[in-house]
Amino acid sequence: MAESSRSRRHRLLLTLRRNLFASPLDGLITLVLLAVCGSGLWFLMHWALIKADWAVVYENVCLYFNGIFPADHVWRSWSWLAVLAALCGLTLWPWPLPRPLMRLLPLLWILSLPIGLVLLASGLGLEPVRSRFWGGLQLTLLLTLGTIALALPLGILLALGRRSSLPLLRWLCTSYIELIRGVPLIAVLFFGQLMIPLFLPEGWTFSRVLRAVLSLGFFVAAYMAEDVRGGLQALPRTQLEAARSLGLSPLKTITLVELPQALRIALPALANQCVASVQNTSLLAYLGLIELLGISRSILANPSYLGRHLEVYLWLALLYWAVCILMTSLARRLERTLNVTGHH
């Protein structure tokens, strides 16, 4: 007994030495890093527990999540967030789910955006709420889902167009993709918020949220198109030849053979674009929308929370980080499901 415990301790020491103190330089690096990390952590804990005033966070939780949604109707915003949380929970559920539920999940995800619009805007006998009252995390997620719903189909079409054998189509798609990819996002959003009204016929107006989704969607589509094109290019030529020798028409070859496989290959890259879209929505705080960052700027402008920047930014960082990590793990789960039920 004593022998084994001593040998275990010996092995532990050996591991420690190999991983942290393999050479004098290594040991020095370890010690310096330990000192830096330790003091950094200590300062952070000291600040977070003693000096920080978290009132700016917990007094405004409803604002961070729902923005200035009218108080009578705020349950609608909460319930949409709850629907999304439930969908994430179901999708990431580590144990096997009943088969019908599994089959229903993709449909439920597609429905999440219309459900959100009904809950937030109006419909089914609910009192209408103007889009300028939308805000907080709810608006951030709505913008993200709207962007993805617009950008993904558009990106696929652009990618197919770029690989088309028709020169005009190819040329148009390529120039669109390259133009958009050369422009900073904030310029596109600026264009969307201030200049879309200039291009509309008289009497037409789009709400700020719709303009934001349109400009974000058209921006992200160019990036998604490149990812999908990467997936299409990675397909072995034999797939095409096999489809042709089966007598499939060009359209069927694309929709039944090429796209499903290309999208599966492009999935990790597309997931990265979705995470980037979450981060992109934060720019709209500077163009008159009160999404998560925008509402935080209004809260920080309140004199009673003067100088509470760090508390708010840490809280925001946590929220954004959680949303991004959640999306990444959803994508990973989707990837695994596709690989299991997909080919071979």
Next chain:
Amino acid sequence: MSLSPVPPRLRQPNWRRRLLPILFQAAIGLLVLGAIALVLSNLQVNLIRRGLGLSFDWLGRPARFPLAQGFLPYKTADSYAWAFVVGFVNSLQVVVVGLVLSTILGVLAGAASFSGNWLLRQLANVYVAVARNIPPLLHLLFWYFVVFTTLPGVRGHVNALAAWLRLPISVEFMALLVGLTVYTGAYIAEVVRGGINSVPRGQWEAARSLGLNEGRTLRLVVLPQALRAILPGLNSQYINLAKNSTLAIAVGYSDIFSIVNTTFTQTGRSIEAFVILLLGFLVLDLLISGGMNLLNQVVLRRG
């Protein structure tokens, strides 16, 4: 839909096969032209209603808005055109310094994730995982409002640094630079990690059996080979950095986008200002891509 060429003998002498694509393209062309014409006519109607015809005459008029001291001299009596040039140079300044610093940070973090030192490896991984999942705007706000304007003494240090280097370095510039560097550095670290991963394992083993230690293995054997895989990824990260530099608007640094924005609020010339912004970015992207192509050629010739 890349159609592989069908052998001629299988191709039916069918007029449809030749005519259909032409008709289809003509339809697309007409559709696009029609949409553009519609949008432009709307634009014209709207601009006339607001009393603004498209013109670039205003570029010569005095801009009248103040700007912080930059590389180029600027007075409020100078023209809008000169203000755009000043803004472009300001953008260029932050992009060039940011490129260098984020490359250093990214290579260090990317290489650290292969270190034998457990603590160093974990630290590099945590940095990448955290920095990438937080919006770049939040990075900038943190550095500006929390570090550079709230912490006592930092402003004084920055001013002392500016005086010592005789460069126009402001708190806004530093916040933008550090924020962009930390954010882009995490992405570059991933690119570097991918590049190092692409070097066959045997190269590490060979270097070790030659008696090289870890650092020299990385520096002399692995990184030079990884460079080919790293450079294309670096190019797109650099262009992202240039595009993200427009977030300067959040910290009040006068880059080209913030000058376009101010010009728009002063003159209402959104279309013209937007065209100038697009041209500015075209030049910036071309500069970066051109530089990277040159570097790529040098690396390929050496390797």
